[in-house]
Amino acid sequence: xxxxxxxxxxxxxxxxxxxxxxxxxxxxxxxxxxxxxxxxxxxxxxxxxxxxxxxxxxxxxxxxxxxxxxxxxxxxxxxxxxxxxxxxxxxxxxxxxxxxxxxxxxxxxxxxxxxxxxxxxxxxxxxxxxxxxxxxxxxxxxxxxxxxxxxxxxxxxxxxxxxxxxxxxxxxx
Numbered sequence: 001x002x003x004x005x006x007x008x009x010x011x012x013x014x015x016x017x018x019x020x021x022x023x024x025x026x027x028x029x030x031x032x033x034x035x036x037x038x039x040x041x042x043x044x045x046x047x048x049x050x051x052x053x054x055x056x057x058x059x060x061x062x063x064x065x066x067x068x069x070x071x072x073x074x075x076x077x078x079x080x081x082x083x084x085x086x087x088x089x090x091x092x093x094x095x096x097x098x099x100x101x102x103x104x105x106x107x108x109x110x111x112x113x114x115x116x117x118x119x120x121x122x123x124x125x126x127x128x129x130x131x132x133x134x135x136x137x138x139x140x141x142x143x144x145x146x147x148x149x150x151x152x153x154x155x156x157x158x159x160x161x162x163x164x165x166x167x168x169x170x171x172x173x
Contacts, residue, residue, distance in 0.1 A: 005030065014086035014107030014155055031160055032075055038158065039065070041079040045120060049083070049097035054104070058164050076160040079105065082116035084155035091141040098138070105157025112154035117142065 004022045011017060032038075039061055043049065058077070065072055084107050088098050118125040121142055126132035129147060134140045142152070 010106075010108045013089075014084070014109065014157075016109055032158060037072060037074045038076050038078045039074050041077050043079070043081060043083060043101075049101045051097075051100060054101065058159075062161065062164055074161070076158050076163075078156065078158045080110060080154060080156045082112075082120055082152065082154045084157045085117065085152050086155060087145070087150070087152065088141075091145055092137070096137075102157070105159055107155050107157045110154055110156045114152035116154050117152040 002025070004024050005028060006020060006022045008016045008019070009021050061077070065074060083098055084102055084105060086102070086107055088096070089102060092099050094100075115125070121139060122132060129143055132139070132143055134143060145152070
């Protein structure tokens, strides 16, 4: 109505509350809107997500686009991936590259299923979970979670430009 923002709050753990809330526009600043220009992050299959490589990639993008595409004033970075499933923060150690990659983002839910997780980790859904390879800690965590009735889904995330320096200097990301 011009005086407030209305919607479903996204919790820091990356899920939406099933409760509509209203936020006063005088107390909140909208930092990213639908249609704002952003850079989409693609993580190549087999990418290691090492902190120094991620930091370097963000810094290079922050330098490249203003130099070569000054008219493209992007507000931040987005990513939609199975790697952003917030459950990995409970299933993997905090030192895991996947967990550290996630902690860079403001994560939000998206409509998805577990297909991307299995496609990327097992090259498809194993026909028999009890016989699927458990040769990595990631595969073991995924299979154990599924055998205990769990599921996986992809998620989305964004990082604002002004947050890039902060995440590059913290030891948590």
